[in-house]
């Protein structure tokens with residue numbers, strides 16, 4: 001039998017080609033775009049109906065061809081910008097790797113934080129570390145590898161050891177993928193095997209994931225739904241219990257710290273942060289996140305982490321709870337069992353999105369990356385016109401959405417807005433991107449589910465009647481003008497949420513209890529046999 005190899009290529013394989021296109025070709029895209037618009041306007045006035053002369057018809061055909069070519073080139077620009085952003089990210093990653101090597105060099109492979117002989121972090125090392133973290137998501141990701149779980153422990157006023165700024169380990173844990181029929185969670189096999197030239201899939205890729213602590217969690221952060229009396233009462237009780245009975249360091253939002261202090265000054269042990277930048281640096285210190293609220297609070301908590309997210313334990317204190325399986329009345333038992341481990345988790349994928357502006361001064365300029373746990377929505381906002389959105393998947397044209405808009409959803413978000421717009425419900429652990437139109441003005445537009453490795457680009461064409469609006473998990477609305485594009489792909493930082501029982505059980509329970517999915521009276525046997 002002949003042998004062969006299966007290659008996986010990533011969607012950026014053509015980036016070099018695109019870059020050279022960019023360099024050699026379309027240098028002044030905005031003027032091209034204006035010319036295209038002018039041609040289109042001209043065509044609208046000069047329809048073949050009005051132009052009876054044969055030459056004019058021929059001329060208008062030629063202009064149509066030119067307009068098409070111009071449009072093609074402007075589409076190429078947005079694509080090239082997306083590719084450029086990706087190359088920029090890769091460059092940042094490389095840079096951080098080099099920094100990692102630099103940090104390692106003087107201390108024989110030991111993390112720079114550890115290398116300091118008296119255990120104190122020297123200022124330059126600290127500022128270098130912060131600098132790396134501030135340099136975009138790749139930098140932060142890389143840093144996690146550099147200093148896995150190493151943190152600078154804050155000075156505790158009542159600490160038995162006094163304030164010695166000793167470096168302690170963040171609690172480490174292990175994730176294992178269980179297989180049906182294999183009690184031993186160490187069981188490992190290739191998902192796809194090519195033995196003897198035959199392709200087989202001995203195991204399925206999505207399995208139950210369990211988290212086992214390798215050292216005890218020490219620090220938790222609690223996010224709470226605002227303006228709720230029951231949440232406020234519970235947070236007071238929980239913070240005290242976590243400190244007095246579990247000896248944990250507790251972080252809360254600044255608003256909650258103020259609430260706690262208004263209850264009693266004895267809550268001054270509770271830690272907080274001052275601005276968003278500070279919270280983005282908290283990840284290396286926090287072992288566990290607790291949310292008290294509904295699904296919106298889980299979305300809120302996840303949005304605070306622009307890189308890796310500590311495991312989340314979501315308590316249900318809202319009306320619906322697709323991502324909040326824990327009952328707040330039993331919080332002590334739940335937290336005892338989570339802190340002890342092992343626990344089943346659902347690894348929820350996130351999408352990373354960024355907007356590429358047509359007006360961007362140069363091609364490498366893109367906006368900040370946004371991470372969503374549910375979905376990114378592109379809609380018509382306050383405009384009463386149909387949206388007109390050109391959609392591409394990698395380099396292929398998907399379709400033009402004409403309707404109220406488009407939802408690009410994670411599988412976790414499949415039970416949220418996408419469901420309301422007619423998308424399928426998908427188990428949250430299935431990797432993929434849901435492509436769900438909102439009220440498409442078409443009889444034949446069915447929602448799609450795309451694989452997890454693709455990059456989706458949604459562009460407002462230059463001939464669009466109005467602009468479009470983007471929102472991220474229902475928040476942070478931004479306007480997309482003609483020529484602007486949204487680029488979206490799977491993020492490398494999933495969100496792990498603790499399960500009450502296990503992932504599939506919790507998912508089914510949420511659609512049964514939350515949506516009364518497929519509830520119907522059972523037909524009686526009293527009838528034709």
Ligand SMILES: NC(=O)c1ccc[n+]([C@@H]2O[C@H](COP(=O)([O-])OP(=O)(O)OC[C@H]3O[C@@H](n4cnc5c(N)ncnc54)[C@H](O)[C@@H]3O)[C@@H](O)[C@H]2O)c1
Pocket residue numbers: 294295296297299318320321322323374375412413414415416417418420472473474
């Ligand atoms: N027509 C709609 O169904 C519609 C419209 C706008 C926004 N939304 C959803 O609201 C989300 C924002 O939630 P919020 O709590 O901040 O706003 P919100 O307070 O307006 O609540 C929206 C509702 O969506 C539910 N929800 C959120 N995530 C869910 C999920 N993954 N599965 C099932 N239900 C979910 C919430 O429980 C809540 O009942 C958006 O991400 C979007 O999915 C839905």
Ligand SMILES: Nc1ncnc2c1ncn2[C@@H]1O[C@H](COP(=O)(O)OP(=O)(O)OP(=O)(O)O)[C@@H](O)[C@H]1O
Pocket residue numbers: 223224225226253293294295296297298300317318319320321
């Ligand atoms: N810590 C927080 N800070 C600011 N806003 C928050 C926070 N937690 C939640 N929110 C916002 O409050 C709103 C309501 O939150 P959430 O969905 O958790 O509660 P709920 O609406 O009572 O739940 P449900 O939708 O299940 O009834 C959401 O828009 C969410 O973004």
